[in-house]
Amino acid sequence: MNRATGISHVTLIEYLSLERIVKRLSVLTVPADALTWHRFFGALLLSLLVLLFLSGAFMAFYYSPALGSAYDSVDYALFSLPFGGIIKGVHHYGWNLFLIVLGAHLVRAFVVSAYKPPRQIIWVSGVMILLFVPLFIITGDLLPWDQKGFWSTQVRLSIIGSIPFIGDLLVRLFQGGPLTGIVTLTRFYVLHILFLPGLLAFLILIHFHFIKNNGLSYSFSSDNYSTKTVRFFPVIFNRWLILFMGVTLVLGLISWYWPAPLGDPADPTDSSYVPRPEWWVLFLNQLVTIFTGSFSVVGSVIIPGGLAGLLIVLPFIDSSPERHPVRRKRVMLCAAIIAIAILALSIMGYLEHFSTPHV
Amino acid sequence: MRKQKKFGFFICLILIFGILIIFNSQVAIAAAKQSVTATKVKNAPAGYDDPAWQKATAVNVHFEGKEIFTGKKTSVTTKAVYTDQEIYFLFTWDDATKSVTKGAWLYDGQNWSHQKGNEDRISLLFEINRINKFATKGCAVVCHVPEGAANAKDGKFGTKSAAEKGDLWHWKAARSDPAGFADDTWVTVISEKKGGRKGDAGKGGDTKNMTEDKSMPKYMLAPGNKLAKNDILLASHISEIKDYSVFKAGDMLTYRMPKMPEGSRADIKAVTRYANGSWTVMLYRQLDTSHDDDVAFNPRKKYNFAMALFDDSGDEDSYDSEVLSLQFGR
Numbered sequence: 001m002n003r004a005t006g007i008s009h010v011t012l013i014e015y016l017s018l019e020r021i022v023k024r025l026s027v028l029t030v031p032a033d034a035l036t037w038h039r040f041f042g043a044l045l046l047s048l049l050v051l052l053f054l055s056g057a058f059m060a061f062y063y064s065p066a067l068g069s070a071y072d073s074v075d076y077a078l079f080s081l082p083f084g085g086i087i088k089g090v091h092h093y094g095w096n097l098f099l100i101v102l103g104a105h106l107v108r109a110f111v112v113s114a115y116k117p118p119r120q121i122i123w124v125s126g127v128m129i130l131l132f133v134p135l136f137i138i139t140g141d142l143l144p145w146d147q148k149g150f151w152s153t154q155v156r157l158s159i160i161g162s163i164p165f166i167g168d169l170l171v172r173l174f175q176g177g178p179l180t181g182i183v184t185l186t187r188f189y190v191l192h193i194l195f196l197p198g199l200l201a202f203l204i205l206i207h208f209h210f211i212k213n214n215g216l217s218y219s220f221s222s223d224n225y226s227t228k229t230v231r232f233f234p235v236i237f238n239r240w241l242i243l244f245m246g247v248t249l250v251l252g253l254i255s256w257y258w259p260a261p262l263g264d265p266a267d268p269t270d271s272s273y274v275p276r277p278e279w280w281v282l283f284l285n286q287l288v289t290i291f292t293g294s295f296s297v298v299g300s301v302i303i304p305g306g307l308a309g310l311l312i313v314l315p316f317i318d319s320s321p322e323r324h325p326v327r328r329k330r331v332m333l334c335a336a337i338i339a340i341a342i343l344a345l346s347i348m349g350y351l352e353h354f355s356t357p358h359v
Numbered sequence: 360m361r362k363q364k365k366f367g368f369f370i371c372l373i374l375i376f377g378i379l380i381i382f383n384s385q386v387a388i389a390a391a392k393q394s395v396t397a398t399k400v401k402n403a404p405a406g407y408d409d410p411a412w413q414k415a416t417a418v419n420v421h422f423e424g425k426e427i428f429t430g431k432k433t434s435v436t437t438k439a440v441y442t443d444q445e446i447y448f449l450f451t452w453d454d455a456t457k458s459v460t461k462g463a464w465l466y467d468g469q470n471w472s473h474q475k476g477n478e479d480r481i482s483l484l485f486e487i488n489r490i491n492k493f494a495t496k497g498c499a500v501v502c503h504v505p506e507g508a509a510n511a512k513d514g515k516f517g518t519k520s521a522a523e524k525g526d527l528w529h530w531k532a533a534r535s536d537p538a539g540f541a542d543d544t545w546v547t548v549i550s551e552k553k554g555g556r557k558g559d560a561g562k563g564g565d566t567k568n569m570t571e572d573k574s575m576p577k578y579m580l581a582p583g584n585k586l587a588k589n590d591i592l593l594a595s596h597i598s599e600i601k602d603y604s605v606f607k608a609g610d611m612l613t614y615r616m617p618k619m620p621e622g623s624r625a626d627i628k629a630v631t632r633y634a635n636g637s638w639t640v641m642l643y644r645q646l647d648t649s650h651d652d653d654v655a656f657n658p659r660k661k662y663n664f665a666m667a668l669f670d671d672s673g674d675e676d677s678y679d680s681e682v683l684s685l686q687f688g689r
Contacts, residue, residue, distance in 0.1 A: 071489070072489060075489075075660075079657050079660045085659060147494075147495075259659050264494035264495060267492050267494065267496075269492070270495040
């Protein structure tokens with residue numbers, strides 16, 4: 001109440017009826033080590049995700065999802081628009097880093113047994129997020145309508161098409177016709193900017209909901225930080241904000257110095273173009289190369305599907321109460337074998353596709 | 360111990376960023392086409408012998424002959440440098456004969472006749488606005504040979520729609536070099552009657568030196584002027600011939616007289632030399648001329664272009680390159 005005028009001032013928070021939420025946030029406490037260097041990956045992932053959403057939204061202002069103009073609209077945004085190259089670069093390097101950090105987050109969660117009770121659903125939702133991200137990349141790659149995106153999509157659709165029983169149906173759903181054209185571009189665009197972000201946000205909400213209720217993962221830290229608590233707002237929020245600004249700055253600088261690549265415009269008649277696989281699918285690509293003919297389904301579906309299934313059911317098949325990796329020799333050995341196999345296949349793929357001249 | 364862990368962690372993070380950049384830059388250069396990289400230089404090269412050219416990477420661009428040159432191959436050593444304002448190209452190729460005749464007049468003591476012989480040329484085509492499939496097919500998409508035509512002589516040069524525009528740099532040993540320029544032209548949609556080649560805004564090109572009945576030259580060198588490079592008569596240095604008796608047998612006069620270009624047509628300057636059986640041609644231009652009929656170069660971007668070489672030959676008889684990529688180094 002203003003004493004001079006007698007008019008009561010209503011704050012924006014009151015006006016929007018957000019008092020209860022703000023009050024809950026202001027008293028919310030979380031373990032003090034919720035955002036420390038050894039729990040860095042989750043917060044970094046959230047920073048990258050926010051950056052990807054923001055940069056994607058900015059790019060959508062200038063993107064035209066039509067065959068004749070998609071490439072030119074990306075080219076314009078990249079080279080003619082002030083800061084357009086940086087925004088595109090942040091989006092490009094952001095998802096690459098997102099995948100790496102997501103992998104690191106998963107490895108850390110595995111090593112510290114974060115999938116064990118009572119955190120099984122947190123693990124499963126995390127794995128679902130991991131399996132979900134490639135859909136963003138697959139749909140996003142086509143949008144610039146350049147040679148790499150177009151021909152990579154052709155390869156991916158042919159792999160999807162080799163899935164028994166449902167392969168053709170999936171390809172028809174993605175492609176929207178017999179050829180990769182305007183309907184495919186429209187479907188990929190709608191999936192990329194509308195359906196997939198919505199589903200991802202839902203999965204993240206589930207992930208956070210169970211983290212809040214079931215607690216943070218086990219830590220090997222000896223100082224027992226987790227017994228202390230700090231306020232979420234402003235302590236944790238400010239730490240996250242600093243991290244967010246730091247990541248934005250680093251990715252912005254990288255994008256300024258090494259602009260995001262944009263290949264030649266897609267030419268569906270140029271079948272001589274052989275796309276190089278992305279780094280994250282080198283091992284999958286190598287599996288497809290190894291298993292050919294009637295065994296192709298082994299490389300394209302059975303092994304990748306088996307690995308994904310194994311990750312999802314891990315909390316339910318490893319029921320031992322042991323949490324320290326030294327006392328979980330069997331699980332750690334299995335994981336090491338799989339990791340070495342993935343690394344070896346990736347190196348083989350790299351040597352095949354990157355160390356020899358590309359024609 | 361805790362500090363060591365933190366240090367190790369951040370080292371890992373830096374490594375991840377490093378790998379990320381290296382990997383992505385490799386993907387970015389994974390193109391099958393030959394690439395010419397323009398090297399950034401502080402001082403613009405003053406000529407083809409300037410030390411600045413030593414900093415540029417030479418690319419041996421391959422050309423395949425067509426029509427009368429079918430089955431033959433040649434190559435052009437190509438370099439490029441750029442400053443904050445300008446881009447410079449340096450082309451060197453072997454050519455046993457210096458051809459600058461272009462139908463020059465020869466007087467035999469009684470009559471004037473055209474000498475046999477054409478001229479040497481090199482041309483570059485860039486996209487001003489995207490030309491559909493130029494990035495993969497190169498010049499083939501702008502050379503339209505009507506169905507049923509026997510050869511490229513029946514074809515026309517142009518794009519399929521008005522939105523597709525190309526920037527054609529055309530250095531001609533007889534018709535542009537003596538003026539110190541390459542002819543700056545552009546390519547647009549082809550029409551039923553005409554091809555799509557147009558001169559840039561302004562003046563330029565060449566004019567024919569002949570009388571109304573086309574039997575003899577009309578102009579000679581005006582008093583007080585000098586013939587230009589290769590003894591070519593520039594259109595700006597002429598006076599009408601009043602008395603043909605001053606000529607004696609064996610005298611020659613230029614037939615196609617280069618005009619001094621003006622406006623956007625004068626954007627591409629040329630410094631050249633023919634020596635020891637090879638041409639050395641340096642072409643240079645503003646990165647961005649602000650003219651609608653020119654490609655504007657942005658050093659952060661890659662550009663597709665294609666080249667053609669003409670060895671004493673007409674438009675249809677050329678050596679053509681595949682589509683090339685021009686990128687700018689830092």
